[in-house]
Amino acid sequence: MRNIKKTAIGLAVLGLVLGAAATARAHETDPAPAATSHDLVQRSEGPGTLEGVLFYVFAATVLGSGLGICISRNIVRMAVYLFITLGGVASMYFLLMANFIGVIQLIVYAGGTLILLIFGVMLTSKSPWVRFEVKRGEMIAGGIVCSVLAAALLTVVLGAHWPTTEASVQGSTVAGFGHALMSTYLVPFEAVSVLLLVVMIGAALLARQE
């Protein structure tokens, strides 16, 4: 049983790495935007299949490790599954042509927030392998409520008519981010920077030893 779990985790990580490599390769080999729409249509068939396969790989990674978080009782194991989930979501950002936000997700979430959570686990338990037993009834009740919520949300989301358009320009989003943050979103940007300062001081004050 333990070996099966370890193999599953290893396979998930391997799939993530392979998928990320394939995404990078797909973006690399993508030629420059064609001039005519005819070329665009012809060319979009090849990468489309690869995009589909990669999407299903990443979706399986995200949902599988999310399910692992749900059923796992060990807090350290939950943190490891969360790491895989965050990596899968970052890969989906790359697939959605949001490269800057994918990198930020990997750096800030997987590199910063998750380490913070693991430090929290280490500092707040006598042994890091502590378990909290959950009553079976609570699990069943939560499962029923969440299933109903999922059904309702999926009905609404899939039933709505979204006015979709196809992406016109492809390329790196870093310059767009710079322009957006320095023009339209300047005030929220400054507010967030002040908030980060406040949070830093507040967290240090809350967590210090008396």
Next chain:
Amino acid sequence: MFHIGLNHYLVVSTLLFVMGIFVMVTKRNAIGILIGVEMVLNGASLNLIAFNRYVAGGLPHMDGQVGSLFIIVLAAAEAALAVAICMNFYKNLNTVDVDRGDELAG
């Protein structure tokens, strides 16, 4: 089957959101609840990016991606404060079981 559209991403993000709520509801470890919050925020963020790509149309429009960036920043701030609060909780009650923190219950 292999043509990926907006609905595929919406399904994934909805399921991630619901699983996060399930984790928040069922775990008794305070840090486990924090992990559930992170999952919910990731689901919302994936929604924003997908709408930015498929509804707004991609690169010149950055609104969804900027919103997602703010979500990531605020999630980091929230995690820092929540871990500090968890450590205070642990200092006072010697556990991180949230069911023990019932001193204010009537």
